[in-house]
Amino acid sequence: MNVDPFVTQDGSSTLYSKRYNQYYHNPNGALSESQTVFIERLNIAAHLKAQNGELKIFEMGFGTGLNFLLAAQAFLTSYHNLMDKDAAALHFYSVEANPISTELAATFHYPIDWQKGTMTEWISSSLNGLKKGWNHYQPEEDLPVFLHLYWGNIQDITELSPLNQGINFYFHDPFSIQQNPECWEPSIFERYKKWGCSQAKLSTYAAATQVRAAMAVAGWQVYKATGALGKREMTIASLEELPNAVLQDQQLKACDHQRLTERWNAGEWI
Secondary structure, three states: OOEEEEEOOOOOEEEEEOOOOEEOOOOOOHHHHHHHHHHHOOOHHHHHHHOOOEEEEEEEOOOOOHHHHHHHHHHHHHHOOOOOOOOOEEEEEEEEOOOOOHHHHOOOOOOOOOOOHHHHHHHHHHHOOOOOEEEEEOOOOOOOEEEEEEEOOHHHOOOOOOOOOOEEEEEEOOOOOOOOHHHHOHHHHHHHHHHEEEEEEEEEOOOOHHHHHHHHHOOOEEEEEEOOOOOOEEEEEEOOOOOHHHHHHHOOEEOOHHHHHHHHHOOOOO
């Protein structure tokens, strides 16, 4: 990968891709952006409490591995407080077409007190000996945290091994639609729908109308949310329509699903 390391304004590491001419994360704060867009906006902590620590996440764009670390941090915070840990587990699925090197990953720094000190080594260890297709990694033998990393394109994934369905949350975090349009097509969100549980939710930093229309065409209910770190908006999607009480509580605004679908079907973005 033709990338340059970069330290963002909150002191956390990211990369700049010369191929895509974009940062992997917001230069105003890689960790802050991911924490807001994925962990907080999807209310991961509330889900863990309600489901006694059972959590399945699928991510588009493993990148630096930051989103996996933050999901694991949220899981471990809940896990250590559980009285009954038998069913608790984090299964984190991620796809990456261009993995970074183990050596580069070992240089990353994130200013946070991790639940487990060895978490700083998890990403570099997970990339060691990576092969094409699925790679399965359990960072700590005594913790039910599992990373299922697919080296390749999402279009080549036929099943989510070892589990084939029931994803709770999608972290949609590829490069932008301008630079990486194939990751924002309705076919991608149709795959998500197939793999997700009936209450699955999706979060992404993107707010383009074309992106929201692609989600709507694929059968997702789409909502506007306030963006992170100065961005005006981002997007939340759900397989079930969210009640007004949830919209008010989470400060979401429903998009016009019918109008988005009409505009897509009329070929506005072809």
